[in-house]
Amino acid sequence: MIVPMKKVTVVVQDKDKIDLIEKLGKLGILHIEHVQAPSGREINLIKEDIEKLEEAVDILSLFSLEKERKEIGDWKVFIRQVIELKKKIDCLREELNKLKEEIAVWEDWGNFEPKLIKELEGKNILVKFYRIPLREIKKLPSDLVVKEISKKKGMCNCLVIARREIKLPYPEFSLPILSLEEMKREKEKKGSLILSLENELREKSKFIDSLKKIKLDLEREKEFVEVVKGMGEEENLSYLRGYIPEDKVEEFLNFARKEGWGVLVEDPKPEDNVPTLLRNPRWVEILSPLFKILEIFPGYQELDISMWFLIFLSLFFGILIGDAGYGFIYLLLTFLIKKKWKDRIKEKSIFYLLYLLSTSAIIWGLLSGTIFGQEWLSNFIKPIIPSLRDDKTVQGFCFFLGAIHLSIAHLWKFILKLPSLSSLVELGWVFILWGMYFLARMLILGDLLPGFVKFIFLLGFVFILFFTHPQKNIIKGIGKGISNLLLNLVNNFTDVVSYIRLFAVGLATIAIADSFNRMAIDLGYQGFFSGLITSLILLLGHTLNLILGPMSVLVHGVRLNLLEFSNHLGIKWIGFPYKPLKR
The missing domain is CATH 3.30.70.240 (Alpha-Beta Plaits)
Structure with a gap:
């Protein structure tokens, strides 16, 4: 609410x-x-301090020493040191990478002193470094001295020595500043220095909680100053x-x-x-962390769909994951994370949301007889509802679910518009939605179109044409009704059909599981190595599915609530949360 x-x-x-x-x-x-x-120098200075604190916290978050609640003397000096240390490390890493590239190039040439080469130049003896195809070496001018250093893939690294300036049509390498041994020593030195600086940052990471508290205090101070200004x-x-x-x-x-x-x-x-303040029953409040993650909020003049969002998201999760085994893994992971990190996570309701979604996947998996795939269990476990193994039945159920979901949106609007005559237009769209449901079954599933559907469409057309904008001038009212009908008729069909994504993604999840199961069964456990590979295939395959599953829910399950359902309710998610001033 x-x-x-x-x-x-x-x-x-x-x-x-x-x-x-x-x-x-x-x-x-x-x-x-x-x-x-609000504006002014004071606000700008506080913003700069907050930005520097955020940068320091981000840097120290990369290190994992046990945090200590210690007070920092001069926090501005402290964060400056942290930022400077990070810059030094980044600079050293860049130099180290260049050194590694140089070493990789000169490894094939062996160790030599670049200074001696320079001294020879002073005596009019030029030494050049070329990579020359082996078959071309004999074709070089006779006045050149060619020393072959190393060979690889038909190419030869050669020293070419001459008393005159030379330019050969082959890749030439510029004389390095350091010898190979010096490069390697410099590499070790820079690596050690990086480790030393990282240890300094690791030690400073103990104070990260103190920095976060200072940042929070500064944000409150900024809010206070902005209110004044x-x-x-x-x-x-x-x-x-x-x-x-x-x-x-x-x-x-x-x-x-x-x-x-x-x-x-x-x-x-x-x-x-x-601003928008939402208050819902505790069982609905478990959805609030998802809204925060997605950074969405209904506008003050809009509707709160939290309850319907939660109910249908749970259904969508069950269908999209569609596997009792995966649901159990999610349930177990949620339990273990809650047990280990419950003190670090403020929003405890996220755990109950995950428990609900995991249970939904378990229930759907048991109903369809799917536990880490279907095929390998076909001889042992039978689905509670066998028709859920039939593609056509599940597709039809998805269309039915879509029609129900979208009808709720229009019935809600119908109730809100009462007792106005314009409320009847929402009933018209409900009739159209159910007509589209039967049309989808005919066009996609090959069902016959029931005879009563034409009357459903007729009722829908009449309500939309006459009650979109009811007025004394019937012609004008019908004109607006026609416009409304033409703009939204096709969208209603595509919206109902779009719920088939639940079937498609859920089927893909099962297909991936079955594919990896078949690969593992074909290899079998005849020996140690084959058993090891079989286990790895099962582990990697099902882990991939476990990772992709929640992503599909975010892409498809959440979308059906945020787009299809919300569009039919006219919700644009343009709101922002109520945040009272607090000191």
Whole structure:
């Protein structure tokens, strides 16, 4: 449920504005809306500090020493040291990579002193390094001295010595600054220096929690300063605006009376940018971490589909994964992660969401007789519902699920529009959706089209044509109905058909499992090595499926809720969360 909000304006004397914000922060129920865009040097300096802290935290997060809750003396000096150490390491790694490339080139030439080559140049003896095809060496001018150093794949690394300037049509290598041995020593030296600097960072990583706390304090300070800078001013008065939940208005007014603030409480206007606060039963709240991960939020004027999202996501997960064995693995992994890292993860509800989704996969897998694939169990385990092994039945069920899902959207809109006549247009679209369901069964599954379907379509057309925009001028109303029908008719068919993705992806998951099972069975366990390879095939194949499964749910299962269902409800996910000022 989206909690109703009230728009609040608070007025105080200019001298009391800092005290106002401090007390609002302690009260912690007012979401601030800036009267003017906050700006200034103070805000910019805090932002720069936060960016540097984020960079330092990201650097130290790469190291895994046990963290200690220690206070940092001068944190600005500390993060500067961290950033400088990382820059030194990056620079050294770049130099090390160049050295490795140089060593790889000169390894075939052996060790020599570049200084001696330079000295020979001073005596008018030129030494060049060429890679020459073996068959071409005999064709070189007779006044050149050619020394073959190493050979590989028909090519020869050669020293070409001459008393005159030479330029041969073969790859030439410039004289290195260091000898091969010096390069290797330099490589070891830089490698040791990198390890030493990394150990310094590893030691500093103990303070990462302290840095995160400082960053959090700075973000609060930035928010506080932005509220001050974003206040409106009128002569010797300052004022701010914001939003509070309707059920907190009395508490806020009582607090304001004690403090002597001037307060105006009003209903938000349609053009206001109102934050969204969701309140749902605990069993629905388990979905909230997914919304945060996806960074989606319904607008204040939109609808909260959390309950339907959760119900159908669970169904979609079961069909897309479709394997009781995989569901059990997900369930076990969730249990182990919760046991090990429950103190590190604040959003405990994510675990209950994963438990629910895993259970859904287990149930669907048992109903269809799928446990780490189907074929290998066919002689031992029979599906509880054998028809779930039939492709046509599952495809039909997916179409049915789509029609149900989208019908809920239009029936919801129908209830919201009552008692207006325009509510009947939503019933019209429900009839169209079910007509499209039977049409999809005929075109894709080869079923006969029932005779009553034409009456379903007729009812849908009548409701849409006459009630899209009911008015006294029937011709104008029908015109808008025709426009509505033409724009959305085909979309309704494609939306119902799009639910077949549940069948296709679920079938692919089972097919991959069965393929790896067949490969493993063909090899068998006749000996140690064949048994080892068979085990590796099973492990890698099913691990691949376990990784791809959740990805398919994000791509397809979530999409059906966020696009198809949301589009039929008119939800655009343009909202942002209610975040009250807190100190």
